[in-house]
Amino acid sequence: MQVLSFEYKKKKWKLIAYIVGGALLLIILLIAALTGQLQENSCDNSTTTETQLDSKSMTENAKNIYAHWKQKYGATPQAAAGILGVLQLESRLDPKSVNSSSGATGLAQWLGGRKDKLEDLAHKENKPATNLGVQLDYLDQELNSSYYASNKQIFKYTDVHKATKEWLMDYEGMSKNPEQWYLSQRYGYADHWYSVLGASDPVAGNTLDNASSGDLTELGCDSDPSYSGGSIVKNAESMKGDFYYVQTHPSPDLGSDLKNPNKTGGTDCSGFVWLALNKAGYKVPANxxxxxxxxxxxxxxxxxxxxxxxxxxxxxxxxxxxNQGAGAGNNGHTAILLDKWQGKATKIIEQGGVGDKVNESTFGTAFYSLLSGSDVTLARPIKK
Incomplete structure (x- = not known):
């Protein structure tokens, strides 16, 4: 009996030793696994926190994107506006934007391997790749990689157009593709976003209804009794009935002499204003x-x-x-006043609006489709 008791105790202690040893080994393995995982993650440049943002209107998206960059990189409003000017031409700041021919997707129109990585991140976050937050996280992931890291310095720029061009050349990789720069258009978008995000923009809160009812706030320059827009009106009226409507700047069929454009050529509302001001000797941008x-x-x-x-x-x-939003395409209209501002009753001359050719109308009639939730600006041309 004593021999059996001894053998039993011996086996019992051996079993306990195995259990304790196994438990210690399991703990060691778990610690090693966790340590290895941490080491692996320390080399991973992917975003560790998810950005919770859904796509809304273009303006709301722009403001949310700016807020994200400001928090993440201390972005200046000039830099954010400059970059937004690039992205607007790519996607209209719509994360759901997909190029029907190439399949390029999202804010920056990612393609190929970059698009695959975007989709991988979306899968990890359990969201669609077209989610705004996912795309901002992916952009962060790219900026944290060695290849794109230099672009983070652009967020500190205080020159809107410099930020636009640098982002286009470096992040978008367009330095060798000048045919895709469209700088004047991107600069225009960027200027708009700076007026929204950073510059004083006292008119932005007023709707066209207020403006056309005579409720515009007192803004801009003081009354200038010496100013006469007679030459502008004269040149604008000389074009009445001319041109067909096309959103091309400048349309080749206007001819090479834009002070005496071909009357059967094409232009749009801002092109017509440009032609009238140019012919009257006022400052206008090239081309x-x-x-x-x-x-x-x-x-x-x-x-x-x-x-x-x-x-x-x-x-x-x-x-x-x-303008509605950024004012591109059919979201904006412009005209020349033919008399003092009288709200909707003001007489104007325009291209497009109520006709395909240069015509006279009233503000209320010509701008009818934009009379809700838009921004109105009254402006005086600057003489050369």
Whole structure:
């Protein structure tokens, strides 16, 4: 009995030793696995926190993107606006934007391996690749890689156009593709976003209903009794019935002499204003390099070609510009005033609006489709 008892105790202690040893080994293996995982993650440049953002309107997306960059990189409003100017031409700041021919996707129109990595990140976050937060996380992931890291310095720029061009050349990799730069258009978008994000923009909160009812805040330059827009009106009226409507700047069929354009050529609303001002001897950007968004931004900001004025100052020869969002394409319209500002009853001359050719109308009629939730700017052309 004593022998059996001894053998039993011996086996019992051996079993306990095995259990304890096994437990210790398991703990060691778990610690090793966790340590290895941490070491592996320390070399991973992917985003460790998820950005919770859904796509909304273009303006709301722009503001949310800026807020993200400001928090992440201390972005200046100039830098953010400059980069947004690049991205707007790519995707209209719509993360759901997909190029039907190439399949390029999202804010920066990612393709190939970059698109695959975007989709991988979306899978990890259990969200669609078209989610705004996912795409901002993926952009962060790229900026944290050695290849794109130099682009983070752009967020500190205080020159809007410099930020636009640097982002286009470096992050978008367009330095060898000048045919895809479209700088004047990107600069125009960027100027608009700076007016929204960083510059004083007192008109932005007013709707066209307020403006056309005579409720514009007193803004811009003081009354200038010496100003006469007679030459602008004269040149604009000389074009009545001319041109067909096309959103091309400048349309080749206008001819090479834009002070005496071909009357059967094509242009749009901002192109017509450009032609009238150019012929009257006022400052205009080269090659019709503006659209309604950049016109309004210039009037409120740099005053290269236009200067914002109050409704009490606006008279014949001045310019009215109306934008929804950034004002691109059909989201903006502009015309030349033919008399003092009288809200919706103001007489204007325009291209497009109520007709395919240059025509006279009233503000309320010609701008009817934009009379809700838009931004109106009254501006005075700057003489050479």
């Amino acid at each position: 019709m390099g503006w659209f309604t968004g950049s016109m309004a931004s210039d009037a409120k900001g740099s005053h290269q070609y236009l200067k914002q004025i109050s409704e009490n100052d606006a008279k014949a020869g001045d310019i009215v510009i109306v």
